[in-house]
Amino acid sequence: MKNKFYKYIEELQDTITAKLEAIDGVATFKQDLWKRPEGGGGRTRVIEHGAVFEKGGVNISAVHGELPESMQKYFGVKDANFFACGLSLVLHPKNPMVPTVHANWRYFEMYDKEGNIVDQWFGGGQDLTPYYLFDEDATHFHTVCKTACDTHNLEFYPKYKARCDEYFWNTHRNEARGIGGLFFDYCKATDELSLQDWYSFVTEVGNSFLKSYVPIVEKRKDLVYNKDQKDWQEIRRGRYVEFNLVHDKGTLFGLKTNGRIESILMSLPPHVQWVYDHNPEPESPEDKLLQVLKEPKEWIL
Amino acid sequence: MKNKFYKYIEELQDTITAKLEAIDGVATFKQDLWKRPEGGGGRTRVIEHGAVFEKGGVNISAVHGELPESMQKYFGVKDANFFACGLSLVLHPKNPMVPTVHANWRYFEMYDKEGNIVDQWFGGGQDLTPYYLFDEDATHFHTVCKTACDTHNLEFYPKYKARCDEYFWNTHRNEARGIGGLFFDYCKATDELSLQDWYSFVTEVGNSFLKSYVPIVEKRKDLVYNKDQKDWQEIRRGRYVEFNLVHDKGTLFGLKTNGRIESILMSLPPHVQWVYDHNPEPESPEDKLLQVLKEPKEWIL
Numbered sequence: 001m002k003n004k005f006y007k008y009i010e011e012l013q014d015t016i017t018a019k020l021e022a023i024d025g026v027a028t029f030k031q032d033l034w035k036r037p038e039g040g041g042g043r044t045r046v047i048e049h050g051a052v053f054e055k056g057g058v059n060i061s062a063v064h065g066e067l068p069e070s071m072q073k074y075f076g077v078k079d080a081n082f083f084a085c086g087l088s089l090v091l092h093p094k095n096p097m098v099p100t101v102h103a104n105w106r107y108f109e110m111y112d113k114e115g116n117i118v119d120q121w122f123g124g125g126q127d128l129t130p131y132y133l134f135d136e137d138a139t140h141f142h143t144v145c146k147t148a149c150d151t152h153n154l155e156f157y158p159k160y161k162a163r164c165d166e167y168f169w170n171t172h173r174n175e176a177r178g179i180g181g182l183f184f185d186y187c188k189a190t191d192e193l194s195l196q197d198w199y200s201f202v203t204e205v206g207n208s209f210l211k212s213y214v215p216i217v218e219k220r221k222d223l224v225y226n227k228d229q230k231d232w233q234e235i236r237r238g239r240y241v242e243f244n245l246v247h248d249k250g251t252l253f254g255l256k257t258n259g260r261i262e263s264i265l266m267s268l269p270p271h272v273q274w275v276y277d278h279n280p281e282p283e284s285p286e287d288k289l290l291q292v293l294k295e296p297k298e299w300i301l
Numbered sequence: 302m303k304n305k306f307y308k309y310i311e312e313l314q315d316t317i318t319a320k321l322e323a324i325d326g327v328a329t330f331k332q333d334l335w336k337r338p339e340g341g342g343g344r345t346r347v348i349e350h351g352a353v354f355e356k357g358g359v360n361i362s363a364v365h366g367e368l369p370e371s372m373q374k375y376f377g378v379k380d381a382n383f384f385a386c387g388l389s390l391v392l393h394p395k396n397p398m399v400p401t402v403h404a405n406w407r408y409f410e411m412y413d414k415e416g417n418i419v420d421q422w423f424g425g426g427q428d429l430t431p432y433y434l435f436d437e438d439a440t441h442f443h444t445v446c447k448t449a450c451d452t453h454n455l456e457f458y459p460k461y462k463a464r465c466d467e468y469f470w471n472t473h474r475n476e477a478r479g480i481g482g483l484f485f486d487y488c489k490a491t492d493e494l495s496l497q498d499w500y501s502f503v504t505e506v507g508n509s510f511l512k513s514y515v516p517i518v519e520k521r522k523d524l525v526y527n528k529d530q531k532d533w534q535e536i537r538r539g540r541y542v543e544f545n546l547v548h549d550k551g552t553l554f555g556l557k558t559n560g561r562i563e564s565i566l567m568s569l570p571p572h573v574q575w576v577y578d579h580n581p582e583p584e585s586p587e588d589k590l591l592q593v594l595k596e597p598k599e600w601i602l
Contacts, residue, residue, distance in 0.1 A: 032578070046577045055577070172556040238569070245546035246556060255473040255547060268539070268575035275571070276347045276356070277333070277563045 001120065001195060002062075002083055005107045005202075009060045009087040010043075012105075012206050016089065017045050017058050019210055023217060026051040029058065034260050039065035040083075044263045048270070052098070052221050056091035057266030067110070070256055080118070081111040087206070088250075090267040091213075096233035097220040099130035099137065099178070100240065101213050102267070104250070105206045120195060122202045123185035126209055127164055128216075129178030129240060131233040133289045135299075137216045138179045142299035144212035145182045145205070152201045153193075157300075160184045165296040170243045175293040177243045181212075232286050235278055237269035244268065302421065302496060303363075303384055306408045306503075310361045310388040311344075313406075313507050317390065318346050318359050320511055324518060327352040330359065335561050340366035341384075345564045349571065353399070353522050357392035358567030368411065371557055381419070382412040388507070389551075391568040392514075397534035398521040400431035400438065400479070401541065402514050403568070405551070406507045421496060423503045424486035427510055428465055429517075430479030430541060432534040434590045436600075438517045439480045443600035445513035446483050446506070453502045454494075458601075461485045466597040471544045476594040478544045482513075533587050536579055538570035545569065 017029045027050030035041035042061030047053050062085035072078060086106030093100065105124035112118050128141045142161070149156035164183035169176055182205065189195040244251045244267055254264035280286030318330045328351030336342035343362030348354050363386035373379060387407030394401065406425035413419050429442045443462070450457035465484035470477055483506065490496040545552045545568055555565035581587030 030577075048577060055575075057577070172562055234572075241542060241573075242546060242566075245543060246553070252547070261473055262578045265543075265575065266577055270575060271535075272542075272573045272575070273571060274356075274566065274569035274573070276331075276349060276358070276567055 001199065002085065002107060002109055005122075005199065006060075006062050006085045008203055008206070009085065009105065012209075013043065013045065013058055013060050013087055016210060017047075019214065020047065020053065020056070020058070020091070023214065023221075024050040024052045027053065032263075034263065036061075036063050036065075036260070038258075039063060042260065042263060044260070044266065046266055050094070052093055052095070052217065054092050054094040055266075055270035056089070057263070058087070058089040059263050059266065060087045061085060061260075061263070068258075071253070074253075075110070077110070079113055081113075081115070083109040083111075086124070088267075089209075092237070092269045093217065093221065095221055095223060096131040096225050096229045097134075097223040098217055099128045100237075100269070102127055102129070103206075103209055105202050107202075120188070121185075122187040122195075122198045124202055124205065125160065125164055125181060125183035126205070126212065127168055127178055127181035127183070128213075129236075130289065131236050132229070132285055133179070133292060134220070137219070139299045140215060141179075141181060141212050144208050146300055148205045148208040149182070149201075151204060152197070156184075156201070157182075168243065170239060170247065172246065173239060173242070175239075175290065176296050177240060177293075179292065179299070180296055231273060232280070234269075234271050234273040235275055236289075237272045238274045241268055241272055302500065303386065303408060303410055306423075306500065307361075307363050307386045309504055309507070310386065310406065313510075314344065314346065314359055314361050314388055317511060318348075320515065321348065321354065321357070321359070321392070324515065324522075325351040325353045328354065333563075335564065337362075337364050337366075337561070339559075340364060343561065343564060345561070345567065347567055351395070353394055353396070353518065355393050355395040356567075356571035357390070358564070359388070359390040360564050360567065361388045362386060362561075362564070369559075372554070375554075376411070378411070380414055382414075382416070384410040384412075387425070389568075390510075393538070393570045394518065394522065396522055396524060397432040397526050397530045398435075398524040399518055400429045401538075401570070403428055403430070404507075404510055406503050408503075421489065422486075423488040423496075423499045425503055425506065426461065426465055426482060426484035427506070427513065428469055428479055428482035428484070429514075430537075431590065432537050433530070433586055434480070434593060435521070438521070440600045441516060442480075442482060442513050445509050447601055449506045449509040450483070450502075452505060453498070457485075457502070458483075469544065471540060471548065473547065474540060474543070476540075476591065477597050478541060478594075480593065480600070481597055532574060533581070535570075535572050535574040536576055537590075538573045539575045542569055542573055 029045040032044040040063035044059045046057045064083040067080040067082045088104045103126035110119040146157040160182040164180040187198045330346035333345040341364035345360045347358045365384040368381040368383045389405045404427035411420040447458040461483040465481040488499045
């Protein structure tokens with residue numbers, strides 16, 4: 001399974017970066033291959049200063065070795081080895097009318113000292129962070145997520161949509177990072193669902209990514225915007241940074257276990273502002289976004 | 302003691318903000334009074350868009366009530382009440398030749414259920430974060446810190462200088478946030494030093510703040526700089542954000558215990574950049590700074 005899934009994310013990385021480069025038309029992804037001293041490595045691809053994408057990364061990695069101590073504590077195990085691979089992407093568009101998107105699909109195996117697999121699971125999801133809210137874009141994104149889920153299990157979309165709203169919650173701001181999508185973890189083989197079933201589900205979601213995001217980019221990338229709107233995007237990007245550095249388990253795990261810092265922090269936006277006590281005008285488009293972030297809503301009724 | 306120290310920081314806030322406004326010449330501090338629902342409140346003063354200070358805050362607060370659960374765990378106590386007051390300041394100058402400065406001086410009391418004081422201590426410090434390193438500025442800052450310490454105890458400067466280097470260490474970057482200064486905490490009455498002695502020490506340090514920083518500002522604020530140097534400042538400010546949001550105990554404590562978010566996060570810089578895998582030219586002024594941050598040095602020999 002680990003080889004099959006790694007091959008899948010390798011190909012998916014190629015598909016996604018090729019499509020995004022075609023959309024951007026100016027910038028291309030710069031590739032960095034890196035090795036992890038303790039085992040494994042990754043293929044980081046970053047785009048910067050594009051016509052459409054101000055900054056973004058589409059990274060894959062496969063790492064293995066002894067389970068770091070902090071992670072042993074987290075999982076409540078001792079003397080375990082692990083293998084983990086996944087694709088992580090974050091795209092920060094230049095135009096504030098185009099939302100930022102994040103996605104991650106991953107597979108994890110844990111071994112005992114003899115090298116036997118003692119646990120294995122999939123995880124992942126994708127979520128959208130708009131600066132200006134177009135209801136039809138949010139509905140489109142969620143519809144693609146739901147369609148991918150529904151092929152496998154009608155309970156998946158409501159369940160993983162709710163988990164996404166829960167996970168990407170900036171507690172100290174009492175608001176969501178964005179308008180959500182899907183979030184799932186510890187997807188393990190059960191009597192009803194084999195590991196192969198989960199593989200089919202996760203790859204279905206991965207394959208749906210471009211369908212969920214690209215039409216929104218195409219529709220909004222050439223909209224006219226002014227400096228105030230760009231400022232608002234940069235202020236909201238500050239909340240993105242706050243979530244990733246204060247709350248995001250994946251980021252903190254990477255920072256605290258000697259991960260490749262530049263690959264982890266490629267998620268941080270290119271230009272960011274913090275303005276003291278910034279509050280948009282009531283009833284403005286900026287305020288409309290905040291109202292939705294304060295109370296995550298259902299996009300498919 | 303709590304009233305005496307609060308009165309001291311009230312006056313110090315006035316002194317510092319008046320002096321900084323005089324230096325800036327354009328912007329003034331905007332004051333926000335706020336109340337903490339569980340007890341106490343603060344006086345936040347923020348300056349933005351100045352000729353010298355792009356953003357900064359000089360805040361005082363005095364809060365009290367039941368010790369929040371996370372803090373009970375931290376201190377290993379149960380059913381305690383507390384009082385805490387302090388002054389916190391961060392200044393982000395516009396000109397990249399002027400360093401960012403941070404300072405904090407605080408006093409803490411802990412009570413049992415009957416309201417008896419069971420513990421009380423001072424803490425604080427001040428530290429400098431340059432974007433371009435002028436050795437003479439670093440030496441000046443540390444000399445003022447040392448002079449304030451030496452009046453009280455010759456062991457204080459080496460001890461608190463070392464603690465500062467240790468505390469402001471961005472572990473995930475393997476570099477210091479800046480070039481240090483002083484950091485002390487849990488300064489409690491002992492056979493040798495009474496609480497009054499600690500009060501004298503902490504206020505001596507607080508009184509030395511303007512002497513440590515203002516001459517540097519005066520000397521560098523009108524230096525010419527170019528866009529590359531401004532970009533470098535904004536990239537380095539990213540490391541400042543990373544430290545404050547990932548590692549700084551004060552910030553995380555505030556965020557996780559329902560503190561006043563806007564007062565806590567006034568420490569974040571106004572404009573920040575994250576550039577993928579940015580490395581300055583070897584031997585450049587930018588690289589010279591990095592070399593010092595990677596290995597904190599003694600500024601007074």
